[in-house]
Amino acid sequence: MKYFSLYRIYTIVWLAVRIFIEIVFFKKRHRGNWNDKVEQQWEELLRRQAHRYKEKALYLEGVMIKLGQYLSTRKDIMPDIYIKELTDLLDQVPSVPWEKSKKVIEDEWNKPYSEVLHEISAKPIASASIGEVYRGTLHSGEEVAVKIQRPKIGEIIYSDFRAVRIVLWLARRFTKLENSMDLSLFYREFVRTIGDELNFHLELENGLYFQKKYEDFPGLEIPDYYPEYSTKRVLVMEWKEGNRINDLAFLEKHHINKYKISNVLLESFLGQLLNEGKFHADPHPGNIMVKADGTIVLIDFGMIGVIRKRDAMYIRDIVIGILLKDYKKVVDGIEGMRFLLPHADKEEIERVLRMLIETYSDNGLKANDTRVVEEIMNDIEKLVNNQPIQLPSEYAFLGRAISTFIGILYSLDPEMDLLEMSKPMLTRWLKENSEGAKETVVNFAKSSLKPLVSLPNQLQQALEEPRKYREWKRTNEIIKMKHEMVVSRKRDAFLLCLLSCILIYVSFYLNQYYLLYASSGLLLISIAYYIRMLLQHRRLMDKS
Known part of the structure; x- marks a missing residue:
């Protein structure tokens, strides 16, 4: 039944409508009499809804799992109760029976799998929403990881896209979600990103891109690929032995220096973030492994984002602004990336950024400074709620990647001071990219001199400003x-x-x-x- 398009669309849309109706009626029923007891009832309602979503996602699979994984990282729009429940979708995807996966691989290769593989594991080593990974051995003796796409997943996902479109239409009409992100652009970006994951040819291309990018990067490896055995639904790559990056017992057993691997991770990710090109959009612990000798292995390049030249320039401006404590520069960079809507109070945003960054700089803020972190997060939450701030759809998966990556670093070492660790890398990067830095400085000088030239006009406008503002x-x-x-x-x-x-x-x-x-x-x-x-x-x- 779950493979029928109409059933899936009805189930997904009704699940969303039910959640919406429950929230609306609860808020109307308790309007004006919100107290501790009502707060507990509210949390219980959210917990039931999140659990219901997770159960439906695990049953239906497809986009429901992908969307749940994405929402579990959006702390700006999702309650903590939802995030805790939906986080389980990263690890609880049910596996496919071997006979069905065997049919996929033999259909793709047009021959029995035994002609390519000497042996293959009876069960998948890892199971995700799009595909599953088996461990195999080629007839040449080389150990490989064989990623096989789940049967009918393409049909399922494209059917689910229609349901998601209906849900987003309802959200645009009856909620305030449109205020925090452009839902139409988000839908297009979501369809593009998930659609790309269905084509393993693209993942092969991305894997080869990152392999070349990090071929001389110490402490980091990308598996080799076998293009001759890879198709649209089957991907064959070198088998890398290792454990998840957040397996602290494994790190302790092999005496792996957590600070050292954190530095390697941070430098590699900053290199993706600060330069024009591709970045890994799904860096959860299952996609980052560590070998017994402390070498990090990046895998699964199905979900990839792109930093365009213009975006890289604005990110560079933000970095320079933070290093020089020029918070106006930081706000201008954020505005250039289209996070700020018209009429945003830039001075208030600048104040919160100054407080946040200087707290980091002066106090060496760490993950376990819970009181300070809580105060800062409250200020940021008020800022987001009170200011016309949005998340442009093209940065949705970048934000998810950054938050996931930071979570991994703090899981390695809660005492870590990310800003202090980043400074030497950022300084070195600025020296290596001096041309871009000079361009930024020239632009900054121009923007600094421009107010002096237009000062008489600004004085005249200032006299009119209070009346116009009122x-x-x-x-x-x-x-x-x-x-x-x-x-x-x-x-x-x-x-x-x-x-x-x-x-x-x-x-x-x-x-x-x-x-x-x-x-x-x-x-x-x-x-x-x-x-x-x-x-x-x-x-x-x-x-x-």
Whole structure:
């Protein structure tokens, strides 16, 4: 049943609608009387919802698992209870029976697998949402890892994309999620990234790219690949013996220096972040191994992001701004990367950044400085909630990669001071990229001199600013109030439509024709009311 497209779409959309309805009714029921008891009930509701999502994801597989893994890293939009529950999706993906995987590999090779492999493990060594990895041996005696795509996963995922599109449409119409990210662009980026994972030819290409990138990088290895045996659904690579990077018992047993491997990891990731090119968008512990001699092995290059030249320039500006404690430069870089929407209070953002960075610099902030971290996170949360800040869709997977990577580093050493560790690497990088640094300095000089040239005009504008600001603020508040009112009415109309549909079904089932006529009339009225509110909302958006 779970492989039928309509069933999957219905199940995914209904799961999202149910979560939405439960949240709306709970908040309306307890509006104005929120206390500790209600807070506990709220947390319990979220826990049930997150568990329900995880169970459905493990049953349906496909995009549900990928989306759950992505949401488990979005602390800016997801409650902690959801994140704790959804994190399990990284390790609990059920495996596929060998006979089905065997059919995939033989269909791809057009011959029995035994003609290529001398032997292969009876069960997968690792199981993920897109594929599974088996350990095998070629007839030449070389040990290999064979990644086989899950049967029908392509059909499943492209079917799920339609369901996700419906869910995001509902989210755009009835929630404030659009304020924190562009959902349409996120959907396109999500489809592109996950779609690329289905093509193992692209993963082979990415693996060869990183192999060349790190061929002379001490302490880091990328497996060799076998293009002659690799297809769109099967990938064959060198077998690397090692354990997960966060296996502390393994590190202790082999006397591996955690500070040293942290430095290697940090330098390799900063190299991906600061330069134009590709970056590993899924650096969770299962994709970063460590060998007994302390060498790090990066694997699984199916999910890859790209740092464009323009983005690399803005990231460089942010880095230089942090090193020089020029927080205006940092804010300008963030704005250039389109994190700030119009009318953002740059001075307030600059203040929070200064506090955050100087706390790091002066106190050597570490992961276990819980009180300081909590205070800073509260300030950042207020900033995100009160300021027009968004996460551009093209950076969604970059943010996920950074947060996952930082979590790995702190799991190795909670006492780690990331900023202090990064300074020598950043300084060395700036020297090696002096041309880009000079360009940034020249741009900074131009931007510093420009206010002096335009000073007379700025004085005139300053005299007009208070009046203009009061008028803008008054107009903005009125539009915001109307917007919230119309959105609330749209939401009520939508819920009334759902209730009418339920009543129609119940009355038809019980042969209660009077109730059927009444609920049908209610449905027509609620649809007309919804359309009216929709048109009114569009007119309001056009004015704003």
